[in-house]
Amino acid sequence: MDMGVYDQLIRENKAHVADSGGLVSPGGLSYIGRSKEVLGEIPAAIACKRIHLDEAIAKAAQRMGADLREEWAVNEAKFDNSAGLWTLYREGATDTFKARVLVCADGAPSRLGTQLGLITRPPDSTCSRAYVEGGTHKFKADGVVFYNKEMLPGYSALFRHPNDELNYCVYIIPGNPKVTPDDLKYWHEYLQTNDPNISRALGGEAKIERMNAASLRLGGEQVSYGHHVLIVGDAAGMIDPLTGEGIHHAMEGGKLAALFLDEAIKKGNYDEGLMKIYHQRWMNKFGFDFKWSMIFCQMMYRYPILLDASAAALKRKGDKFLAKWADIMTGRVPKMYMLKPEFSLTLGYELLRLLIARFNGQKKNENKSL
Ligand SMILES: Cc1cc2nc3c(=O)[nH]c(=O)nc-3n(C[C@H](O)[C@H](O)[C@H](O)COP(=O)(O)OP(=O)(O)OC[C@H]3O[C@@H](n4cnc5c(N)ncnc54)[C@H](O)[C@@H]3O)c2cc1C
Structure with a gap:
């Protein structure tokens, strides 16, 4: 993330930097350690409400010269082949936009990408969120991931926000035929009362808001480009299938798209054949790693003892190992690092x-x- 945005969010008390965190395994083994000292300036995670993050990023882009238009939901995009230009329309208004290239960054459902026929499947998963009022819970750490054996390879998490507020999330990850996106509400409610570790962390008095949910598109789409079109972020499925996380990939994907468009503008070429290079770039940077995530998901689902062994390894090796594990889980380093002797042997x-x-x-x- 741009350090200006990051610093601003911390300064305005809109984000909480995670220091203490860890995991609780399906067999109930746990390790909660500290990562700040090992990781230094760039923390393993920060917790921030989407509204603050989105606003800070949009305003930072505006400061850099972007023409920010709010309340401008694109309803339709039409391409004029002879002029090589898109026209964008919104509902109930007559003003339009013209563009040489259309960048679909419209999230997991990607209505626009689907309308254009580039995205051909619905989102494959979902995630819940509920904020827990500060001062009403018993959670002491900054961020903990809870793996409940019954819902693997999905998981739930508690993350501390400013003012002692918590975010309780449940991620449904495909791979377990008994846990589907339609079951999200059940698991969200079941775990908060029946998982002994989550219910203990929340305590009997926790004031938890009503569940909110949104879809996830995991593992990368086969095609994220077209004639004068790029698809970025969740719309292109840039979510890690192991964690359900996609913010950093959406940011990295956005940066790659911007740099790529700079080159395309210089060449004056926006043909499908050239736009494909953008797809190859993000696949090389982080997309190919998703297939390893899928393999690890299946292994976790079939052999939950692997997660118990991970918790035991964290316990034995301590904070340095935790920081390296966090690097892998947050996508900072490739999942293949899991196969390095320091991990595989431990x-x-x-x-x-x-x-x-x-x-x-x-x-x-x-x-x-x-
Ligand atoms: C409950 C939940 C918790 C999550 N927690 C995490 C987490 O802890 N860490 C993490 O890394 N990831 C997390 N994710 C995933 C993360 O939210 C996404 O990967 C990330 O937001 C993707 O960014 P994006 O910009 O591609 O899409 P989005 O954030 O979905 O943004 C798309 C934007 O496009 C706008 N839009 C859509 N259609 C149109 C249109 N036609 N015209 C104009 N605008 C349009 C939408 O309003 C939206 O603002 C979570 C997801 C969910 C659902």
């Missing part, structure tokens, strides 16, 4: 210990019942 060791402990526990129980 996880393998903890996995073995857990398997032996569970085997011994089972044996003891069998002997008891004889």
